[in-house]
Amino acid sequence: MWAAATFGATLVAAPLPAAAGLLDYVGQCVPFARAASGIQIYGDAWTWWGQADGRYDRGHAPRTGSVIVFAKTSRLPLGHVAVVSRVVEKRVLMLTHANWSRQNGVRGHAEQDVTLYDVSPDNDWSEVKVWFRASEGLGSSVYPVKGFIYGGRPSPQLTSTNPDYVGALIDAYVPGAGR
Structure with missing residues (x-):
């Protein structure tokens, strides 16, 4: 497990103390996704899809514990990776990830069981909207997605004991939530 420490302007990953929990993490999405999923890929988030080829199974259907790989875009120049914590229904799932929403004005914090909604025209998880704290x-x-990487050993802290399924469905299906 890793935590982030800032030295000057550089963010450095450091091992988390054994007593620290997954959700205490503050830092980049990549070390968090590696610790939360057990998938051992390194490098910028957008490179995970290519790096997984031949090492891990990949696909376009969400599974609990899989890593979703967001494509590199102008808004996400390094991409983004997150771990599927729950599949709610065919177009709605929950993610556990780091470095997305601001908490107390700061990015980097871990967030558990946040809503992800498939807004792709073909219902293939190629385009999504993500719950945003602000x-x-x-x-x-709308963010383009490369797909899902399977085969790690997810952390037992990946999901809460009582996730808000109803809230996730409301987030996704309120008027205007889709395209």
């Missing part, structure tokens, strides 16, 4: 609902941006 708006207390799905953000307005």
Whole structure:
């Protein structure tokens, strides 16, 4: 497990103390996704899809414990990776990830069981909207996704004991949540 420490302007990953929990993490999405999923890939988030080829099974259907790989875009120049904590229904799932929403004005914190909504025209998880703390609902941006990487050993702290399934469905299906 890793935590982030800042030295000057550089963010450095450091091992988490044994007593620290997954959700205490503050730092980048990549070390968090590696610790939360057990998938041992390194490098920028957008490179995970290619790096997984031949090492891990990959696909376009979410599974609990799989890593979703967001493509590199102008808004996500390094991409993003997150771990599927729950599949709610065919177009809605929950993620556990780090470095997405701001908490107390700071990015990097871990968030557990946040809503992800498939807004792709073909229902293939190629485009999604992500729950964003500042708006207390799905953000307005649509993000392209490469797919899901399978085969790690997810952390037992990946999901809460009582996730808000109803809230996730409301987030996804309120008017205007989709395209």
